[in-house]
Amino acid sequence: MERLPTRLYTAQQVKQGEQLAAQQAGVEMYTLMQRAGKAVYQRIRYQYPNIKHLSILCGCGNNGGDGFVVAKLAQKDGLDVQLYLYGDEAKISGDAKKAKQAWLNGGGEISSIDSFNAGDADLIVDGLLGTGLSCDVREPMQVIIGKINEANLPVVSIDIPSGLCSDTGSILGAAISANSTVTFIGVKQGLMTGQARSVVGELHFAGLGVDEEFTQLASHSALSLGSESVKHLLPKRCPTAHKGNHGRLLCIGGNEGYSGAIRLCASAAARTGAGLIRTLCHQSSTLALQVGCPEVMTRSWNGNSELLSEALQATDVLALGPGLGTDNWAKTLFLACKSSTKAKVLDADALNLLANEPSADHARVITPHPGEAARLLGCSVATVEQNRFQAVKDLQNKYGGVVVLKGAGTLINDGHDIYICNAGNPGMATGGMGDVLTGIIAAMLAQGLSLSDAAKVGTLIHSVAADELVQQYGQIGLLASDVIPASRAAIQHCLSLGE
Template identity: 45%
Template sequence: MPHTKDELPDVLYSAAQVRGLDASLIAAGTKGFELMQRAARATWRALVRRWPTASELSVLAGHGNNAGDGYLVAALARRAGWTVRVLTVGDPQRLQGDAALAHAEALSEKVDIETWTAQSGLRGIVLDALLGTGLSGDVREPYASAIAAINASGLPVAAVDIPSGLCADTGRVLGCAVCADLTVTFIGLKLGMFTGDAVNVVGELVFNDLHADPQLLAGAAITALRLTAGNLPRPAARAPASHKGRFGHVLLIGGDRGFGGAILLSAQSALRSGAGMVSVATRSEHVPAVLARVPEAMVLGTSSANQLMGLLQKVSVLVVGPGLGQAAWGRSLLSAAANAPLPQVWDADALNLLAEEQVSLPEGCVITPHPGEAARLLGMSTAEVQADRPAAAHALSKKYTAVVVLKGAGSLIAHPDGRLALCHQGHPAMASAGLGDVLAGLVGALLAQGMAAFDAACLAVWLHANAGEQLGKLGRGLAASDLIPAIRQLLEEQAPCLK
């Protein structure tokens, strides 16, 4: 059965794991060429569904199994009466096994097969059957030039299994990559197709399991879990006799001079996401603004960490960092928080100060870095973090014994025990200041309501991303505060307050 992006399987694999599943299918009795034919038929059906009036196909083929898929799609298109041409970037004489059989089938259907050159014109639908999931280094010539020609053609583009040049494990573009409008992938979903650069090149994603034995898939190791409405952790429903004391007391610490809006956004988010009580420790100058916008909050004008000590004994969860700054005031408040034996969420400047190693993170906390903050925490460049986001998320969770939310396209949630979850929802309109502050307050509220750190982080990221996706349809100009009522509505839909 084909699956579109809204109904994909939940589990994500590495490229090696998918190759292992493929080998297991063959070992269990399904011939490799039969799997290749199934993949070709799935690709052909997706092509016709996406472009129902098309009648011409240009296939660019390499010399691996992806090329075999391409030759078989070409044969199917030829049988359907399309004008078809295969442009070979890899030498067909190098084809082996099933791919060689596929090449022979295309020849038997009298498909026009030519050697690709820079002067080769592309027409109709372009099918990328150049490079597969085994690519590890940057794309080399002549493949790089062929990819550039595809991207410059202005034609509709479909990719077999994965856009050529995209790393299936990390989501990094390896020098260059095909920008596909449609990608048809098989057997198991690859993690790298949902994070990092992948969102720019995968396009519409269609999945086909090639009739793999469900028991075989169920027994395989996985790399990550894709967060969906069907597998989200949820807070418990509330008993009719509930009261505010049962749903936690969140203290939000931050908002140095000039940054009062950040802690205000976090406080609004925590309140509207179900925390029983909300307190804010911020600069005295910001107290009137917080009370005006969030009158339900208890606000402490704070000039020194000493003023926090009594309050820290009364609250159940801390959110530290929004607007905290890196001056002496913020450092002293962060130091006090670090010594409190409470569940905590650290964001923004709390993470920048943590990177300086002037303070230690308590165990069992949640940290929510964007790629730049993650880079400082790991002592590497932002580009290095983005080159392998899953590895960076795992490294941070182990280094700090914390649940890590690595924000960005295809946000990742990592647990020190090795669990990894991914949220691929979101919208480009979310590229706006303050959205991280809303997320931090949301995580804190879910912790206060009794959720475990990993579960709270997963649910918070999904709610935040889906609220942004809904509101992003209205276009640019999305403000962080716009998300808060949308998050509240989504939370109620996913986890009703009353049984």
């Protein structure tokens, strides 16, 4: 994915701001439409230089108007263009009507969408539905979207894939699966997370010459998180540093039969810079940690309150949850950590226990996946995924601190801003990935980062490391343990940017 603007917006913010931005820049709205169409056509020619036959599908709104501009440019360039209109041609108005007339004046023709045949094209341009869609698409649009998706042809979507909600990233009944999407003026937040990650394809941005004015006028709704965003946040080391300067971390979990989870957590923390790491685990897990993770001090815990109190007192940061379980052993540890004022990261069974006894803690990072988020909010997973932005807001309002809502396009809410991680891949959908993330975030906290910065850096490093591995070896077979050494390399990569 190319480097995109970091500020993200809702569709309404862009709709309201683009006219003011155009006025401020002295640009007519029809000129913006022409520039949008040109940006889409340039992207098509760059990515698909050998195409000869275009099918352009237009609606009656401004997205359709952009499509008419694309059609005229392609025809002028000698391509065979078939343009199909969805809706009543008489309803096309304003700038879209101007674009339509310019297409007709140049000898272009308009066919009904009913006659659309995907087999006639080398590439499909999607200009059907824009960012104003707020309800599920219905017939016959669902049928049209199905035909496009079944055509096995490259698709370039104008501004947003038709059927995708630009504010939430959820699919509204059905959506076109694009290979590329060119969005304009301000990047819509819904293009970056959730189901959007399966239909947007490569996301490209065109400011149309008014993006600077727009940025000055509009407040962002979310922020995109990339390697450049976290470079300045990464912990630095002075020449006289010793292990005590980089934090004391206590990892708690590893109940009977779950030694692997706490080992992944502690190992990840060690590889990403925590100074001194201790674990408290079930006695049956002790040997596995001592052998597999010799850099980590490991103690078994069998209910000794004095040992637990000493361990909590001696640490700066807590990581609670990997392999914790939900039995009485786990509940006792959970309650002890819950009452601690130390900075902490909660994941896995710690979140399930938290869902049973909800409380707010402003010294805490929680890292739920959608299933855990649903339990924490008392709703369904479908509700969480339908509007991930609302879910992460509700989680932060209810539980305080910083919330990392994992998934495609992980969201981070620190109570002030929402960040979207623009790294990560489907290969990460394997057991233990969350345990590694917990360890990395906890390591960043131990090294002195704030809750917000630790969550942002940890999430980004975790995803960048996984992306690097996938580029080398592919998505299938990616293990959580693979990401641990790669996270160290990802930190060095981020530190070296711009050098």
